[in-house]
Amino acid sequence: MRTLLFYCLLTLAPGLNALPTNLVIASGEIGGVYFQMAGEFCRLVNLQSHAVQCSVLPTDGSQENLALLADGGADMALVQGDLLLAAYRGEGVFAGHPQADLRALMATHAEPLTLVVRKSWQGGLPALRGRPVFLGPPLSGSRASASRLLALPGLLQGEWRETFPPDPQRALCQGQVDLIAIFSGHPNRFIVDLAKQCPIRLLPFNADIITAYVAMHPEYRVSQIPGRLYPELLAPIPTVATPAILVARKTLPIDFVRQLLIAFWNGRQLFNKNVSAYANLFRYPAHMLKPALLIPLHPGSEVMREEIDRAQKNN
Structure with a gap:
């Protein structure tokens, strides 16, 4: 009433x-x-x-x-x-x-930074230097923020080939893109649909870099992507969120x-x-x-x- x-x-x-x-x-x-x-x-x-x-x-x-x-x-x-x-x-x-x-x-x-690769991908973030990546549409917050964070020392440091495929999910599964980076709450329908198309895994964001960066930037905080939200992804993934x-x-x-x-x-x-x-x-x-x-x-x-x-x- x-x-x-x-x-x-x-x-x-x-x-x-x-x-x-x-x-x-x-x-x-x-x-x-x-x-x-x-x-x-x-x-x-x-x-x-x-x-x-x-x-x-x-x-x-x-x-x-x-x-x-x-x-x-x-x-x-x-x-x-x-x-x-x-x-x-x-x-x-x-x-x-x-x-x-x-x-x-x-x-x-x-919104945790979410780094998606094919399950078969070997290595962590540094191994993606020089590889094709999709960081989001041109005017998206994901693209601007991911570009900023992945350029930090010890990570990709700006050394990637950015692409804008019409179907990023298909591009990742077919090997045309090796990384998709998005800022989003979870569970995310995009990732749910992607996991149905091919096996994927989520990369952790380096813990030392998270702690040092968050200490100087109040717009970010240490976070994690909870486990058991997507098929076969059982463990939580440490990352940074805004x-x-x-x-x-x-x-x-x-x-x-x-x-x-x-x-x-x-x-x-x-x-x-x-x-x-x-x-x-x-x-x-x-x-x-x-x-x-x-x-x-x-x-x-x-x-x-x-x-x-x-x-x-x-x-």
Whole structure:
């Protein structure tokens, strides 16, 4: 009854009047985790008000999403934490063009760097120097971040042949590509489908490099890919991860953000059931907001945290 009353009150909230009639959430490739999550957020938006119609915009990923936010092509987006921090500061691929009006709404899940090779591949990462690799589509966060990390000393150090096959899964299985690198929550449908096409294994990311790098870069953390999520891949794989963050410009109305995030909290069980990356989802308010603090939080997120904290104390 409390949740039903909450949804009824949402349609009367004055903060929604400042929203565009059509709200666009930039996501990722169709069928991917970002696309699934954006669809669930749109479902919540459309429940809140018949005056606002939310739509999901498929994209190549984080880098394109940040460009869409900058030029007004999207109102909200899901973005890798490391790319978000670079965009906010105007660093890396965003050098000279800081997006200081970006605000984090919440972190949704951790995205471990996932390095996929054929099961028959001999050797670790250094053996892939000079070999053909697929690091993601040109404007994806995976490509930008994997390129950065694999270039670290002791790894591939930029010595690879990057390719963009139309079917990366088939290319890996047929030996046209020797490595696929992606940042994603798990289980991931792309890897599930790939494992059905040919035997694969996941490479660990060097533990010493992880520890030293994370100590200097708050956008990353030591992580692992859980075992038993994919056929014959039973043991956890050590790696590095960055959070996926729902982000908007600071002009998005405070009351709308508060309502959306509380609606997410009230319906989180269904939300989590409808996305595939269940192993890496952030399930508690502190876990949702602390990783998002790479950039300033939207004021609506602060209000949401206070309201959820009060509700939990009263129950």
